Amino acid sequence: MTVENGNRVQIEYCTQCRWLPRAAWLAQELLTTFETELTELSLKPGTGGVFVVRVGDEVVWDRREQGFPEPTAVKKAVRDRVAPGKSLGHSET
Numbered sequence: 001m002t003v004e005n006g007n008r009v010q011i012e013y014c015t016q017c018r019w020l021p022r023a024a025w026l027a028q029e030l031l032t033t034f035e036t037e038l039t040e041l042s043l044k045p046g047t048g049g050v051f052v053v054r055v056g057d058e059v060v061w062d063r064r065e066q067g068f069p070e071p072t073a074v075k076k077a078v079r080d081r082v083a084p085g086k087s088l089g090h091s092e093t
């Protein structure tokens with residue numbers, strides 16, 4: 001995985017389930033937290049109950065396996081891949 005690809009985040013969400021607001025909110029949280037570390041963040045419409053967060057090509061959260069994520073859990077997963085050692089401040093306590 002290249003550094004540029006590794007700093008790309010994709011949130012795939014189910015359009016049938018109307019999960020765009022949840023995906024957009026999570027995207028905002030990630031962009032605010034990693035404003036200098038991320039090179040790109042995209043929202044990918046999907047179907048069939050999908051809600052998956054990827055960093056580069058790696059799935060870091062899948063609703064089918066882990067349930068809906070709390071923002072802090074996704075931030076930690078993204079941080080571990082794009083900015084290891086970065087403090088997440090109060091949300092980590």
